[in-house]
Amino acid sequence: MFFKGNKEAIDLLGNAATIGTHLVCSTFVGMAIGWYLDKWLGTKPWFLLIFLLVGIGAGFKNVFDEVQKIQRKDQGKGPGVNNDD
Amino acid sequence: MAAGLPHPLIFMTELNNALGTHIPIHVWYTWVAMLILFTIGFLVSRKLSLVPGGLQNLVEIIVGGLEDFVVANIGEGGRTVFPFMCTLFVYILVMNLLGLVPGCDAPTANINTNAAMAVCTFLYYNYIGIKQHGAGYIKHFFGPVPALAPLMFIIEIVSHISRPLSLTLRLFGNIRGEEIVLVLLFMLAPVFSTLPMYFLFMLAKVIQAFIFFMLTMIYLKGSLEHAH
Numbered sequence: 001m002f003f004k005g006n007k008e009a010i011d012l013l014g015n016a017a018t019i020g021t022h023l024v025c026s027t028f029v030g031m032a033i034g035w036y037l038d039k040w041l042g043t044k045p046w047f048l049l050i051f052l053l054v055g056i057g058a059g060f061k062n063v064f065d066e067v068q069k070i071q072r073k074d075q076g077k078g079p080g081v082n083n084d085d
Numbered sequence: 086m087a088a089g090l091p092h093p094l095i096f097m098t099e100l101n102n103a104l105g106t107h108i109p110i111h112v113w114y115t116w117v118a119m120l121i122l123f124t125i126g127f128l129v130s131r132k133l134s135l136v137p138g139g140l141q142n143l144v145e146i147i148v149g150g151l152e153d154f155v156v157a158n159i160g161e162g163g164r165t166v167f168p169f170m171c172t173l174f175v176y177i178l179v180m181n182l183l184g185l186v187p188g189c190d191a192p193t194a195n196i197n198t199n200a201a202m203a204v205c206t207f208l209y210y211n212y213i214g215i216k217q218h219g220a221g222y223i224k225h226f227f228g229p230v231p232a233l234a235p236l237m238f239i240i241e242i243v244s245h246i247s248r249p250l251s252l253t254l255r256l257f258g259n260i261r262g263e264e265i266v267l268v269l270l271f272m273l274a275p276v277f278s279t280l281p282m283y284f285l286f287m288l289a290k291v292i293q294a295f296i297f298f299m300l301t302m303i304y305l306k307g308s309l310e311h312a313h
Contacts, residue, residue: 017255017296018251018255018296018300021251021254021255022244022247022248022251024251025247025248025250025251025254026243026244026247028247028250029243029246029247029250030243033243033246051243054239054240054243055243055247057240058240058241058243058244058247059244059247061240061244062244062247069303
């Protein structure tokens with residue numbers, strides 16, 4: 001491939017680049033869902049607060065998954081998918 | 086036109102003026118990218134030979150290398166979804182690199198182009214998941230512990246919706262930032278300061294296209310494999 005030499009570096013760069021944006025975007029998506037639910041149902045602060053917390057939780061879960069994936073790759077046993085069944 | 090900064094010259098504004106149309110610039114340049122890809126595809130497919138030479142060789146290296154990469158990561162099941170990912174990669178790569186051509190602007194520096202591609206990715210991996218698992222696809226949203234399933238369901242929904250948003254914003258932010266830096270440097274010291282930046286950004290744009298491709302692959306892998 002055209003960047004065979006430093007494929008691992010590019011892999012790591014890709015993973016590192018995704019972690020930050022995932023954390024932030026999940027928080028904002030959670031907040032937006034809460035905001036519009038409040039607007040729709042007229043329960044001013046509650047859904048916003050609940051979904052903000054859910055969004056932050058989702059962000060942390062994303063980071064957790066990413067790091068787990070990097071760790072698994074480091075140990076050299078990335079699972080493959082077989083869809084022949 | 087990067088962030089309202091004065092751009093020296095953009096061909097397509099001239100073309101808009103000449104034709105009297107008001108088609109946005111990023112749409113024009115998306116069409117240019119499509120035209121380039123169609124032309125390359127036509128030229129390659131017109132004279133296929135068993136011993137590849139020139140253009141066919143290049144295209145085979147790109148497509149073959151990406152396919153090997155996908156199969157190594159997803160497994161054999163990845164071959165069915167590979168065309169979508171390869172198309173995305175080549176398309177984004179051409180659009181990114183258009184930004185480095187003098188007089189052109191990268192369509193990916195506009196958020197609408199990226200949002201369209203990210204929404205396509207989102208719909209496609211969910212479609213693949215439903216096609217692969219049927220109604221059992223919903224198990225992907227429930228997490229490993231049954232007691233926590235209702236909480237995990239909401240969290241997973243939020244994290245799935247955040248995926249297209251983060252895809253959009255990452256590509257948009259990087260490419261737009263590069264365009265702004267190029268225009269600013271061009272204003273400070275024309276040609277002399279932009280030349281080294283060209284090589285740096287050429288690498289960065291390839292990496293951005295590759296990251297978009299790789300994330301699409303990771304999402305498709307997640308929807309293809311069985312729920313934990």
